[in-house]
Amino acid sequence: MSFRTFQAGGVAAAIAIALAAMPACARELRSVGISVGSLGNPYFVALVEGASQAAHKINPDVRVNAVSSEYDLGKQFTEMDNFIAAGVDLILVAADDPKAIAPAIKRAQAAGIAVVAVDVEAEGADATVETDNTKAGEIACAYLGDKMGAGNVVIQWAGPLSGSIARVKGCEKALGAHAGIKVLSDDQNGNCTREGGMNIMLDHLQRYRDIKGVYTICEPEALGADLAIRQLKRDGIVIASTDGSPDAVSALKGDTDLIATSSQDPRQEGRIGVEEGYGLMNGKPPEHRILMLPPQLVTRDNAAQYKGW
Known part of the structure; x- marks a missing residue:
């Protein structure tokens, strides 16, 4: 094909x-x-x-x-x-x-x-x-990596969908260009919902004490992750995602941890x-x-x- x-x-x-x-x-x-x-x-x-x-x-x-x-x-x-x-x-x-x-x-x-x-x-x-989902993950995480410089990252996906897999692949390729960045998790499925993104992030924040960056393959998960970070009052964490939705654009303009998204x-x-x-x-x-x-x-x-x- x-x-x-x-x-x-x-x-x-x-x-x-x-x-x-x-x-x-x-x-x-x-x-x-x-x-x-x-x-x-x-x-x-x-x-x-x-x-x-x-x-x-x-x-x-x-x-x-x-x-x-x-x-x-x-x-x-x-x-x-x-x-x-x-x-x-x-x-x-x-x-x-x-x-x-x-x-x-x-x-x-x-x-x-x-x-x-x-x-x-x-x-x-x-x-x-x-x-182009590989590119979407790549450009979002290249920006995330540049802003972080170094530190630990967690990635949320949305199951074995071709787009989800490709975005994670592109993200990890971009993050791999930074020797000081380590991916702690990349296999948790938030089902592209705020609730899923929040629950996964709450678990990650309790499991890992030193997280600096988050990439979610869709923005409902990103907004949920942001809620979790605020709920546990954790500082110094930045989020990148993919979609370009009105809610995410509002989040980029507001007081949130979302710093970038690759729009569709x-x-x-x-x-x-x-x-x-x-x-x-x-x-x-x-x-x-x-x-x-x-x-x-x-x-x-x-x-x-x-x-x-």
Whole structure:
């Protein structure tokens, strides 16, 4: 499978050309099913909004049904089967497990439904639209490492998702450039929630007496970690994360321990996912099955200028 990192403008231009080339008898987009990890996460809310806007641009009467798996693979299987039974034309899925989701994707494709993976990879999907997650982890932790100089770091992830794994990999690569930095933990799953991030951080703060830095693969965990640090009144700890959400930007501008995040563009992911899916429905497969969107580093210094999602 080939892949290439695209600038957002280049992707949009390429898709616009492809959509303009659709035959007059193009298959109608009547319904779209979207399954994401949690609609309590602002990131996925924005992704669904972007997808819905793109779908309604194609067909103002399209039905868009977005559901939340709550990171339960069994529930996501049921959601996928419900989409199939409802006869949707297109499915966007943020897979809870990139490999285990494969049978559900095959069932959808056998029913003539195009499947596009968004945010994270999913085995067998017709196309994937995601952030360059390795780069996202790398630029956030390069900044974290530079600000720390030396000391102990803990990393929170969100389970065996491709994006989660890639961000941790990129982070550890960046931190590895600092001889004085040691990663104490990198395998605790906060499920991308504030509660998860807070509970893991409370445990880490009680287990390790000397923590100087934290990287979380998503911002709900980062904000939870910040709450834990304040609850235990620990000083001298800085946090970096990934997403670029409005809550994180507010945290960067306020009195918190968050110093940087590598932003994504969930609305763009949702828009491109629908546009690529519509092309697939009409015999126009993407030039590259994996589209990677570049992240942007947002810090306390440039948060005021950042145009987020």
